[in-house]
Amino acid sequence: xxxxxxxxxxxxxxxxxxxxxxxxxxxxxxxxxxxxxxxxxxxxxxxxxxxxxxxxxxxxxxxxxxxxxxxxxxxxxxxxxxxxxxxxxxxxxxxxxxxxxxxxxxxxxxxxxxxxxxxxxxxxxxxxxxxxxxxxxxxxxxxxxxxxxxxxxxxxxxxxxxxxxxxxxxxxxxxxxxxxxxxxxxxxxxxxxxxxxxxxxxxxxxxxxxxxxxxxxxxxxxxxxxxxxxxxxxxxxxxxxxxxxxxxxxxxxxxxxxxxxxxxxxxxxxxxxxxxxxxxxxxxxxxxxxxxxxxxxxxxxxxxxxxxxxxxxxxxxxxxxxxxxxxxxxxxxxxxxxxxxxxxxxxxxxxxxxxxxxxxxxxxxxxxxxxxxxxxxxxxxxxxxxxxxxxxxxxxxxxxxxxxxxxxxxxxxxxxxxxxxxxxxxxxxxxxxxxxxxxxxxxxxxx
Amino acid sequence: xxxxxxxxxxxxxxxxxxxxxxxxxxxxxxxxxxxxxxxxxxxxxxxxxxxxxxxxxxxxxxxxxxxxxxxxxxxxxxxxxxxxxxxxxxxxxxxxxxxxxxxxxxxxxxxxxxxxxxxxxxxxxxxxxxxxxxxxxxxxxxxxxxxxxxxxxxxxxxxxxxxxxxxxxxxxxxxxxxxxxxxx
Numbered sequence: 001x002x003x004x005x006x007x008x009x010x011x012x013x014x015x016x017x018x019x020x021x022x023x024x025x026x027x028x029x030x031x032x033x034x035x036x037x038x039x040x041x042x043x044x045x046x047x048x049x050x051x052x053x054x055x056x057x058x059x060x061x062x063x064x065x066x067x068x069x070x071x072x073x074x075x076x077x078x079x080x081x082x083x084x085x086x087x088x089x090x091x092x093x094x095x096x097x098x099x100x101x102x103x104x105x106x107x108x109x110x111x112x113x114x115x116x117x118x119x120x121x122x123x124x125x126x127x128x129x130x131x132x133x134x135x136x137x138x139x140x141x142x143x144x145x146x147x148x149x150x151x152x153x154x155x156x157x158x159x160x161x162x163x164x165x166x167x168x169x170x171x172x173x174x175x176x177x178x179x180x181x182x183x184x185x186x187x188x189x190x191x192x193x194x195x196x197x198x199x200x201x202x203x204x205x206x207x208x209x210x211x212x213x214x215x216x217x218x219x220x221x222x223x224x225x226x227x228x229x230x231x232x233x234x235x236x237x238x239x240x241x242x243x244x245x246x247x248x249x250x251x252x253x254x255x256x257x258x259x260x261x262x263x264x265x266x267x268x269x270x271x272x273x274x275x276x277x278x279x280x281x282x283x284x285x286x287x288x289x290x291x292x293x294x295x296x297x298x299x300x301x302x303x304x305x306x307x308x309x310x311x312x313x314x315x316x317x318x319x320x321x322x323x324x325x326x327x328x329x330x331x332x333x334x335x336x337x338x339x340x341x342x343x344x345x346x347x348x349x350x351x352x353x354x355x356x357x358x359x360x361x362x363x364x365x366x367x368x369x370x371x372x373x374x375x376x377x378x379x380x381x382x383x384x385x386x387x388x389x390x391x392x393x394x395x396x397x398x399x400x401x402x403x404x405x406x407x408x409x410x411x412x413x414x415x416x417x418x419x420x421x422x423x424x425x426x427x428x429x430x431x432x433x434x435x436x437x438x439x440x441x442x443x444x445x446x447x
Numbered sequence: 448x449x450x451x452x453x454x455x456x457x458x459x460x461x462x463x464x465x466x467x468x469x470x471x472x473x474x475x476x477x478x479x480x481x482x483x484x485x486x487x488x489x490x491x492x493x494x495x496x497x498x499x500x501x502x503x504x505x506x507x508x509x510x511x512x513x514x515x516x517x518x519x520x521x522x523x524x525x526x527x528x529x530x531x532x533x534x535x536x537x538x539x540x541x542x543x544x545x546x547x548x549x550x551x552x553x554x555x556x557x558x559x560x561x562x563x564x565x566x567x568x569x570x571x572x573x574x575x576x577x578x579x580x581x582x583x584x585x586x587x588x589x590x591x592x593x594x595x596x597x598x599x600x601x602x603x604x605x606x607x608x609x610x611x612x613x614x615x616x617x618x619x620x621x622x623x624x625x626x627x628x629x630x631x
Contacts, residue, residue: 064580065583066581067581068580068581069581069583069604070604077605123527182459249478249479250480251478254474255474256474257477258475271576272572272576273572274561274573275557275561278558278561278612281611281613291494295608296607296611296612299606299609302605302607303605304578304579308576349496350494352492357486358485358486358487358488358490359488389474
């Protein structure tokens with residue numbers, strides 16, 4: 001009986017467990033956020049004395065329904081920022097102004113005239129329906145001190161920002177760490193092997209030496225049948241892969257370019273539920289779906305200059321998204337501080353994703369308005385895409401397949417009722433597919 | 448028997464090849480094309496860059512002094528006085544009976560409902576989520592069909608112009624639907 005190296009040697013177990021520990025601990029520690037310091041600040045809304053009388057909670061509701069369209073608490077919007085307005089102006093004056101500002105301006109009140117001029121001569125809607133008590137409530141709300149952001153936030157924001165800025169870097173770091181661990185593992189195994197051999201030698205155990213036998217490739221080369229089968233297999237396999245490669249040339253499925261402004265369909269179409277056609281309005285009426293012009297962005301972003309806290313994700317911080325909105329402002333030439341367009345615009349060079357070759361005719365309005373096809377049928381679940389990409393292959397086979405399978409929407413289209421009836425009779429079906437309407441004819445799309 | 452060392456080498460090799468192969472596919476770049484001149488003809492693509500025009504863009508505004516086909520002149524100016532004049536006297540050119548209200552509702556839900564709410568109560572999805580505040584209910588405001596059309600055309604305060612997304616006819620349809628929501 002031969003004595004063999006102890007498979008359960010303590011040194012070996014130690015080395016292995018160390019390797020395993022390193023493998024997992026390094027990466028898992030890298031992923032953990034820094035321990036958050038305990039939140040120490042408590043919103044001191046109640047502590048600060050609100051303006052005499054007035055219910056701030058009711059005031060908030062009134063403010064959000066009546067004032068917030070034009071006023072923000074801490075930033076200039078269409079109208080001035082309103083935090084602490086009660087301490088800046090006389091209360092009786094405020095009642096008059098809110099009930100009918102135009103009248104006050106006409107009466108020649110110096111403050112009112114100056115304020116009107118300062119805010120681009122924008123007329124404030126008169127609110128005769130707000131009682132003085134209502135206004136007191138609103139003033140109580142605007143007199144609340146600004147809730148300080150909890151101290152945890154900056155730290156989390158900073159780390160998230162670093163992550164989003166150097167996403168590639170941190171990924172590379174993890175990969176590098178993994179490679180180092182791998183290398184260490186290999187080195188350790190070599191060392192262990194050497195130690196074991198040494199121990200075996202010292203104990204006088206013979207380490208089995210390999211007998212010189214015929215290398216396997218030589219044996220393989222001598223067997224002609226095996227060689228024949230293997231070469232046929234190789235030929236077929238390479239043919240399969242070469243065919244696959246050639247067939248995907250010119251197909252841009254999953255093409256996901258980096259756009260000049262990080263526009264998230266997930267936020268706009270997904271969580272906000274804005275209809276595709278709100279921005280891509282041309283898809284209803286034109287061949288082209290249209291890249292929304294920036295004035296459509298400004299429909300909302302004139303008012304929304306920063307994203308809400310709930311929008312930020314681990315991948316993209318609030319600061320990152322706010323920066324993208326700043327890019328929009330730079331492109332349209334919107335000056336946030338004066339709430340005016342500067343006239344200095346800059347086109348945004350969006351990278352086109354879906355691009356049919358010029359020898360194919362495709363019309364969006366025909367599919368969206370007439371056929372009533374959902375945008376998602378061809379463009380995929382865009383409302384979940386943080387970064388837009390091409391969902392469908394946009395190959396001819398893909399078009400044809402859909403034309404074969406899709407029933408034509410025949411209801412409410414009197415103009416074609418007769419031809420629909422005749423075609424149904426001809427094919428003996430109730431529902432016509434696009435193919436039966438001539439959707440497979442070459443000239444329909446290639447001319 | 449294959450030593451554990453050898454199997455580890457093999458696995459490492461496999462992983463490396465897999466990583467190499469998968470990393471070759473770069474989705475941020477467009478794929479290769481056969482004969483690209485068949486894909487990109489000499490004609491200008493929509494929204495492409497073009498040296499033919501001074502500002503380097505294919506998309507151009509109509510020449511000054513011209514109007515596009517189907518354009519209808521709207522004579523009320525974008526001022527407070529214009530809004531008041533429209534509120535007082537502007538009437539819809541559409542025959543109320545012939546307006547396709549289903550179509551109008553569809554347009555309203557897409558373009559207005561997101562803030563004003565599908566019921567016109569000022570509680571659209573953006574408002575209930577707290578992202579866009581201060582949208583009034585139609586019932587609380589002294590609106591007329593003329594003032595609605597005027598505001599759709601030019602925008603008012605935080606609301607932008609919708610003349611870009613809706614043509615004149617569609618704006619009148621939506622205005623009629625807004626008045627219907629107000630009356631309900």
